[in-house]
Amino acid sequence: MPDDFFAPPAFKADEALAALKRRLREWRLVEREGRFELQGRAIAELQLEGGAIRARTVRMPAMSPQWDETRLHNSADVRRFSEALQQRLTRWADRDE
16 A cells, blocks of 8 residues: 555645635635735735745735735645635724724
């Protein structure tokens, strides 16, 4: 029996990027010039870099935002990024109400 029997499937960054972009559009973010925006303010940027996804998110929506950057190397990273961004969006929406 091979040692890698329980190894996760290979990470397909291009497919994960497409799925992540769909999810952001489902959350009503508008994709414009490689950025995802909420009410005209940049929220996230996603780029394919080699076998990973370069993801940038703003700390707070602003005209000149400060960015946090991370690399997504596997499906678990993508899931954590997605969940963290969704929590930020919820927190910002609650603050604006």
